[in-house]
Amino acid sequence: MFKSILRTRFKGVLSLAGIYMSIAMATRTYLLFFSRADVSWNIWNLIKVYAMGAFYDIVSVSYMLIPFALLVTLLTDNAFYKRWRMTSAIVFYTILIAAAIFGAFAEYFFWEEFSTRFNFIAIDYLVYTSEVTNNIFESYNIPLVVSLWTLFTSAVASLAIRKKLFTPSERISTTIWQRLKVGSAFIIFPFIAFFAFGQNTERYFDNQYNSELAKDGVYSLGSAYINNELDYHKFYVNNDDKATLTELRKLLATDGSQYTSSNPDDITRKITSSEEAKSYNVILICNESLSASFLGAFGNTEKLTPNLDSIAKQSMLFTNLYATGTRTVRGMEAITLSIPPTPGSSIVRRPGNESLFTLGSVFSQKGYDTKFVYGGYGYFDNMNYFFGNNGFKVVDRNFFTKEETRFANAWGVCDGDLFKKAIQEADSSYAAGKPFFQYVMTTSNHRPYTYPENCVDIPSGSGREGAVKYTDYAMGQLIRDARSKPWFKNTLIIIVADHCNNSAGKSSINIEKYHIPFIVYNPNLVKPTKVETQCSQIDVAPTILGLMGWSYESKFFGKNILTMKPEEQRAFVGTYQKLGYIKGNKVVVLDVQRRSEFFTYDKNTNDLTPSTKNNALLNEAVAYYQGAYYLYKNGLTKKPI
Template structure:
């Protein structure tokens, strides 16, 4: 892969909403950030003033869905752009090195590619997966002790993760390299503890306090980034790994997968709101599309700026069931070839309905093809593009 070799991948301001392509991307995957926590999605509690401001000043996608209920599923979707395959996430499976991840693709085009995590990256095989896919991994064991003002068993408080991330981004910029940095937060997780004096909810502040502290930390990070020479050339992507809870009356409650997506680049991108149905797996090809770089044919996901209305869909899953959401219906593939179909109303509630053979066949084709592609090595870098 070499920049500019595929004319169809060139940056096109008539098709993408950017004034010019971003040179750098900072992808913040926020622990357990359900859409329902944000004021932008109607929450009246005032937990996310900084995220709501970024949503107003950026491009907010209001109908994006996570692929699963675990961090590894979110990391898989955001790096590899593939539907969740049955059972274990690819992040935890053997044979997951040198896949066509965003990091692997951009590293070959001269980018510094980073995975930064506030916890211990050996958990859930994160370090091995990202290192095996050409990301430089930085976790809490790499942070100078003096830089960590607060930590708990789950990880370094988010503000100190972001401080250490800024140092890494400055280092890449000083070396003359464009960068892709995926930052995985930890503070919005039990035990919900964080430094005193940051927000008006004392620690431990349960879920509400942790959400508000994470919001504070993201806002503080953006404030510090504004003074950096690389800020105006950088796209900030804020999205969740998964929701805080996926409990509901059905095994795959759609509302339990609803997450925010904010694209923020004030020098490059006008503010707006986009209500199209979309999946977490569409983010990797969207990034390459916005940057005008080749490689998005490696993904099952499709750029949000290229999708036709009739092709909009989302994938949701738990350990046993695989869901396919499209055109107001949810098809659920279960064990022993069970197939259930539901009508989904505007609030995400489901009611059983008659089978839809076309949607069932689409769902089966997506999930079977994704599983086969991983098993047979078709997701490896250098393999022929994904069949769509």
């Protein structure tokens, strides 16, 4: 009877599971060959990829089949064999086939961009459908994609219907208890899988591409949704909070700083400068996806950034600074809050992120006209709310007139138009007799890589290289326009990236893919020099305030790079789940299930070689990351009232 019930009642359910797994395996195979230059072709690794992949495909499809399994279990024999029921089953199974094939197409495009299966970035993109949809239409040949999707769906569904995979070939009589014996397995297995299995494939592979291929895209999407914010104490190596915060206070202590309290959970310090305080204006350009590797100043020979290379020669250039993450909001978090990345999504996108101690709040306290200038719509990624509630006036695309918008795409106005707006806002502040601080966020160096024609010698929309060359062109125009202004002689122009253009690689964290430029420009105020100190994006804010010569109360985790001692040098890099800490050539990566991995980093070859456990390095990493999580969750990074 068991086999008979499977063959009749659950024939459609089993057929759909088989079709889904076939699509998932085909997708995995295509992605494998797409990244053939990067994957490990070791036969044992390939066996693990497909074996683990098949398991996660089964788990994934089991979730989808719950309502169908329930239905065929509970329907009486009379109702089950009705024509309307079988017709409905064919319709719904066809819809699921279409969805599975659509997912395969989406996975290809996501893999092409990020070299990973769906993760929390995909979740974020589902929230902001307008920008993402427009970006897709501007980046890809949608009619061709839709045609191929329709063709594949029609072919698979037609074959399944012709072979009668969704309809029983015979009629048998069953009781509810007989059906429950079979149906309960389909229903209980997904719940067991939910609590028993994560999708931590990294531990089984040295190559990150193989690890990602062993995952299932749909399962990864669901996992990312559930784990968009991770409890540090539950998932990561941690120590007693009081001991951790005591260690953190030791790490944050510097010459010229003094704690205002002996309380271990208070990191407020009085920063005292020995220099004369300045009233420089500051325009901070946070440039989208500007990897250090794009600049000739860092060894690139493609001549994509002639303006930035010229600016770098006249500037204070920090050559050894690393972004904390792989998303714009993570860069914003690091630069404005000077805090290491906490697991999950950026603080910019989290609830309870109002009235924090930020770079903007320091400038506001000093009487500055403080603005966030953005060429897109700042509701995206919660940017307007974050900046608007943390010391900034928001100037986003809503404030651009038609005349001020020469060119725009899905993500916002082009960098040239954005910089003209920033200049206009600076003029306004200057005319009002107020010093100003601007955080300017660019968008042009982002897919679909479109920009105004006749600006650079690479056609708009042809790829990343053209977008890099255009953003460099716009930066050159900004500098030329700024030089003509009366406020320029007293203005620092600071250029830093939010993150690199791509974080993918063979290792779980690829350190070279976090290396970004940090440039402080104004020949009247700053002498050209190279600063080779190993440092992090969280050090940008304290360094700016150090250049201003200001004394202030600080809750920042970062330090003034210019006064850092050799033993204080370190950097933070991370994904939404993995937390990396670099000190010299030693690296520790904290991961869920309280795992930690240790490596030696070769900057010349960009290789990470596994090394033995380093307790001192681990304790420092835990102090920073656990301390950041604890202080934010307990409201202790708020600015003083």
